[in-house]
Amino acid sequence: MQDSKSVLAVKNLSKIYGQEPNSVVALDHVDLDLAAGEIVMLMGPSGSGKTTLLQLLGGLEPPTEGKIKVNNREWQEFFREPQVSHFRRDMIGFVFQFFNLINALTAEENIALPLILAGQPKKKTMALTEEMLQLVGLSERRKHRPSELSGGQQQRVAIARALIHQPAILLADEPTGNLDSRNSIEILELFLRMRDQLGQTILIVTHDPYVATYGDRVVLFRDGRIVDAYNADKIVGKNRSERSIYIMERLQSISHETRRSESKSYTEGMS
Numbered sequence: 528m529q530d531s532k533s534v535l536a537v538k539n540l541s542k543i544y545g546q547e548p549n550s551v552v553a554l555d556h557v558d559l560d561l562a563a564g565e566i567v568m569l570m571g572p573s574g575s576g577k578t579t580l581l582q583l584l585g586g587l588e589p590p591t592e593g594k595i596k597v598n599n600r601e602w603q604e605f606f607r608e609p610q611v612s613h614f615r616r617d618m619i620g621f622v623f624q625f626f627n628l629i630n631a632l633t634a635e636e637n638i639a640l641p642l643i644l645a646g647q648p649k650k651k652t653m654a655l656t657e658e659m660l661q662l663v664g665l666s667e668r669r670k671h672r673p674s675e676l677s678g679g680q681q682q683r684v685a686i687a688r689a690l691i692h693q694p695a696i697l698l699a700d701e702p703t704g705n706l707d708s709r710n711s712i713e714i715l716e717l718f719l720r721m722r723d724q725l726g727q728t729i730l731i732v733t734h735d736p737y738v739a740t741y742g743d744r745v746v747l748f749r750d751g752r753i754v755d756a757y758n759a760d761k762i763v764g765k766n767r768s769e770r771s772i773y774i775m776e777r778l779q780s781i782s783h784e785t786r787r788s789e790s791k792s793y794t795e796g797m798s
């Protein structure tokens with residue numbers, strides 16, 4: 528049962544790609560809830576299922592089994608065109624490692640694009656674009672094209688574009704993966720402002736333990752399953768560098784477990 532403050536409820540979610548005997552279990556009965564205004568960091572070794580989860584949440588792939596509810600509405604009800612496109616547009620914002628901006632358009636045109644494509648009235652589009660430009664601190668650069676902006680500024684445009692239709696949840700796949708540390712911190716602080724000022728719920732995939740320290744909660748994946756999760760307040764009082772070491776150690780122990788189980792199944796296969 529999803530309570531009123533829950534934005535996302537994932538229950539028993541599985542995704543199997545391909546057919547036996549070559550099928551791959553990318554997600555294996557995952558349960559995950561996100562409360563309104565919560566930032567959750569997803570971490571785990573390569574191939575553990577993080578991107579697959581984002582793709583299912585974003586309606587880009589159907590689950591093999593299980594349920595996804597966003598704002599108490601069940602995804603499956605909408606998993607056909609054109610409903611799935613509308614649901615995705617209204618409920619989900621996407622941000623990627625590479626900013627995927629349109630170079631021929633200015634920053635403000637890129638930000639306004641989802642509303643223009645949705646046929647929203649010009650006045651509303653202009654007002655919301657202005658609001659987003661201010662929120663991401665790019666009012667002065669509104670007429671610049673992506674090639675005239677730094678990586679961090681381009682990512683801020685991408686975030687503004689993802690949030691302009693006020694989605695229930697923002698999904699970000701390695702949003703700082705292509706940025707230097709100064710620009711990464713700017714983007715992470717922007718996420719915190721989005722949470723604090725808009726109550727935005729945000730789910731971020733990252734490989735970087737320092738980035739993960741910006742989450743209210745860190746969820747660790749291995750082999751398509753959640754194997755560990757903890758709230759930031761569990762390690763409160765320590766500075767960010769110490770917290771990132773704590774996260775890195777948890778991550779390393781999970782990766783070692785993966786390797787141990789891989790070599791076990793390999794030797795079992797040999798015998």
Ligand SMILES: Nc1ncnc2c1ncn2[C@@H]1O[C@H](COP(=O)(O)OP(=O)(O)OP(=O)(O)O)[C@@H](O)[C@H]1O
Nearest residue numbers: 544545551552553572573574575576577578579580
């Ligand atoms: N379209 C697909 N067809 C077949 N297998 C897939 C497909 N997409 C992902 N997989 C497999 O599913 C598993 C999970 O992949 P996924 O990309 O979700 O992992 P990840 O944790 O995001 O990895 P990374 O950190 O390297 O991006 C992997 O074994 C991958 O090879």
